[in-house]
Structures are given as structure tokens and as C-alpha cells.
Amino acid sequence: MNLTKTTIGAFALTTTLLLGACGNDDMKKDENMDTKSEMKDKDMSKDNMKDKDMMMSGMFKSMNDEMVEGKATIKDNKLMLTDFKSSKAPDLHVYLTKDGNVDKGMEIDKVDYNKMEQTFDLKDMDTSKYNEVTIYCKKAHVVFGSAKLK
Template sequence: MKIKTLLLSGTIATSLLLGACNNMDDKKDSMKEETKSESKMENKDMDNAKVMKEGMFKGENKEKVEGKAMIKDGKLMLKDFSSSKGPDLHVYLTKDGDIKKGKKIDMVDYAKSEQSFDLKGVNVKDYNTVTIYCDKAHVTFGSAMLK
């Protein structure tokens, strides 16, 4: 009876130990994946630091948006900016003004002439337009084509 209990205990202990080893391998794999994705984000950020684009805003849908949008050193900067008042204005990076496929950056202050937004983790090469959009009213206030 004691031998059966000893063998059963040994088998269970061995199974648990081997199971833990497999979990460690899974953790190593997931850590490798995290490191790869962090490396990709760092590469995007380094690429963003090299990108320089700018464009002038034009109002749309009977709304006023003026000033310059500029991407430089991994940041989106608005210069001499002004806009019509809106309850929920945000700045987006878009491809040809398409908000649905765009990247929401942050809330924008319609009355602040100089604003800056960090683009960490955003691949700016995927976008060619900076768009001011009212999320609450679902209206584009204006856009700047980047060149």
C-alpha cells in the first residue's frame, strides 16, 4: 500500500514539475513576441522621427479651420491654428480624410493657436491628411493635406 502511494505521489509531482516547465517555455515565447512588437514600435518611432510633412488647413462643411499642420520629430504640431467652436473636437491622422480608417490622436482646443501631440506608436507613413473632426456631431470641420 505504501509503495502505491509513493509511486502515485511521485507521478503527480513529476507531472506538475513538467507542466511548470512547459509553462515557462510559453512565457519565454510570449516574452520574445512582446520584445519583437516593442522593437517594431521603436522602429516606427524612429521612422516617425525622420518623417517631415506639412500642410495648410481648409474648412469643410461650413466650418472654419485655419493654420498649419506639421509632422516633425515624432510629433504632430498645429501652428497658427483656429477653428469653429465644437463640443467634442479631435485631431485625426487619416488617409484622404477617411475618419473611419483614421487614427484618433487627441482632443484639440479650437482656441489655442499652438498645439503639439506625440505620435509614439503611430506609423505616420500610412496617413496623408490631418483632420479636425467633431466626434459628437460626426462632422469634419477641416483638413490639411500633408506633403
């Protein structure tokens, strides 16, 4: 009788330990899966945040005997012109360009030559292809100035 109780007890203990170990492995797998998906989510959010949080800015330099002053900043999918001044022009526009090439650049909007603070929405625009903000008079076909972005 003692042998039967001992055998049953040993069997129950062994079974409990084995089932407990299986449960821990499952939990570890679930934890690993959660951790992997959390890491994936973090990586994806880093990629999304990279564009959103990326900040580039530069100071304007005048060109072609025209005057442009101030700072251009790209942050949070917005282009901000601060302390901005420009020569007077009837048809002044702001572009994102690669090395100042307006023909291959992206026109953002009309710019007010005497408004010091201006903000333009860049949502859904790929700004990574451009390294300058260029002020261009469409009517005269003249670049007034540009700011190299860093």
C-alpha cells in the first residue's frame, strides 16, 4: 500500500512538473512573441517618427542681385520661414529643391515677401529628396535666394 501511495505521489509530482514546465515554455513563447511584436511596433514607429521628428534648417542666402534673408526649418511635416524678408516680387514662390534646381524641385506655395513668419504644410510629401529651400519668382524666372538644409 505504501508503495502504491509513493508511486502515485511520484507520478503526480512528475506529471505536475512536466506540465508546469510545458506551461512555462508556452508562456516564454508568448512573451517572446509579445516582445518581438512590441519591438516590431517600436521599429515601425521609429521609421514613422524619423520623418516626422527629423529637423533640417538653413539660413537663406541672396542670389541674382535680389535679397532674401531669414531661416528655413523643416520639422513635423511643416516648412517654417522665420525672420523672413525678400525683395519685392509679384509672383514669389517657395520650392524644395535638390541643389537649387527649381525645374526638378517641388513647388510648395506662394510666399509673401514681407511676412516674417510663414508656415507651409508638407504632409504627404517626401522631403528626403531635397536639400534646399529656394525662393523663386515665377514671373521673372529668377531665383531670389536659397537656404541649404542641414
